[in-house]
Amino acid sequence: MEMTNQELEVLKGVLGLWETSDLRDSEIPATNENIAAIARHALVHLRTHETIDALDIATIVGKLKVAGHLLIDKEAASRDAAASIPHQHDPQLRWLNSLEDINEAGADKLRRFTGDPAMSHLTKDQTGKTLAARYRERFDYIVKHKVKRPVVAAPIVSPERAKADRAIAEGLEKINGKINAIRPRDFRSIVSGGRGQMQQFDDCVTKLKRLRDFYLANISSITSGNGTPVSTKQKMEYIEEQIDAEFNKRTSTSIR
Numbered sequence: 001m002e003m004t005n006q007e008l009e010v011l012k013g014v015l016g017l018w019e020t021s022d023l024r025d026s027e028i029p030a031t032n033e034n035i036a037a038i039a040r041h042a043l044v045h046l047r048t049h050e051t052i053d054a055l056d057i058a059t060i061v062g063k064l065k066v067a068g069h070l071l072i073d074k075e076a077a078s079r080d081a082a083a084s085i086p087h088q089h090d091p092q093l094r095w096l097n098s099l100e101d102i103n104e105a106g107a108d109k110l111r112r113f114t115g116d117p118a119m120s121h122l123t124k125d126q127t128g129k130t131l132a133a134r135y136r137e138r139f140d141y142i143v144k145h146k147v148k149r150p151v152v153a154a155p156i157v158s159p160e161r162a163k164a165d166r167a168i169a170e171g172l173e174k175i176n177g178k179i180n181a182i183r184p185r186d187f188r189s190i191v192s193g194g195r196g197q198m199q200q201f202d203d204c205v206t207k208l209k210r211l212r213d214f215y216l217a218n219i220s221s222i223t224s225g226n227g228t229p230v231s232t233k234q235k236m237e238y239i240e241e242q243i244d245a246e247f248n249k250r251t252s253t254s255i256r
Contacts, residue, residue: 003043011042014052023058025065027072034070081145086137090125093138098149102142164232168219171236175243179208186251204250208243215239 003011015038018024028034041060046052064070087093095101102110112118113135123131141147187200215222215238222235230238 007043007046010046010052011039014054014057015039015042018054018057018061021054023054025058025061028061028065028070031071037064037069081141081147082150085147086141087125087127087134090134090138092131093135096135096138096142098147099142100149102139167232167236168216171233171240172216175212175236175240178240178243178247179205179212182208182247200250204247207250208246211246212239212243215242 015035019030038057038061041064042052042057045056045060049056061070065072082097085097095105114132117123118132118135119130121130125134127134129137182201182205184197184201187197187204219232219235219239222230222238224230224234
């Protein structure tokens with residue numbers, strides 16, 4: 001839909017007014033696709049009614065949003081509200097930034113900010129407000145604007161990294177299963193009674209865990225006998241073999 005230069009100037013002006021007004025829907029990001037969709041419908045309105053203002057734009061945006069014709073950012077409103085949270089630099093309210101923080105705090109903690117000590121004049125800051133007053137302003141703002149804790153995006157993991165992580169997890173499960181299955185009765189002691197068995201058992205388990213951790217910390221340096229690279233699964237199999245060898249050495253040398 002072509003528009004004249006005059007129509008273009010009118011729409012640019014009214015869209016600018018809408019974007020900077022309280023009518024602006026913070027869930028609608030100013031992407032090229034969204035602006036183009038709003039502009040098309042705004043042009044129809046302008047040609048139909050020969051006038052248009054910021055309220056008309058807000059009405060158009062509302063209809064397009066309900067119809068699913070605009071990209072929506074559900075977290076945008078919460079992020080915008082978080083940027084203007086009251087008493088941002090108050091060290092005593094550093095913990096209070098979202099609805100999740102309120103829910104996790106518990107009644108006892110929240111009461112510490114509403115009781116008589118928090119209302120004392122000794123808790124006033126440079127604004128002249130007590131801790132209780134500052135807390136209440138911050139609390140009410142978070143609830144009113146539904147400020148949520150930012151969602152931390154999961155790191156992007158390559159298929160190769162994911163495969164290696166699975167191999168390590170599966171290998172560790174086997175190794176830990178073997179270590180956890182060791183019992184004092186697996187050893188024969190030169191000392192009569194149970195004390196010698198327990199000592200050998202403790203020493204062996206400690207050694208195997210240290211050996212496991214050492215190889216894991218240096219897993220990148222594990223290669224084949226001729227120095228060529230090997231897969232992560234093969235590296236975990238090698239570590240398992242070393243664990244088995246150490247266990248067999250300790251049990252076979254026990255006096256029977």
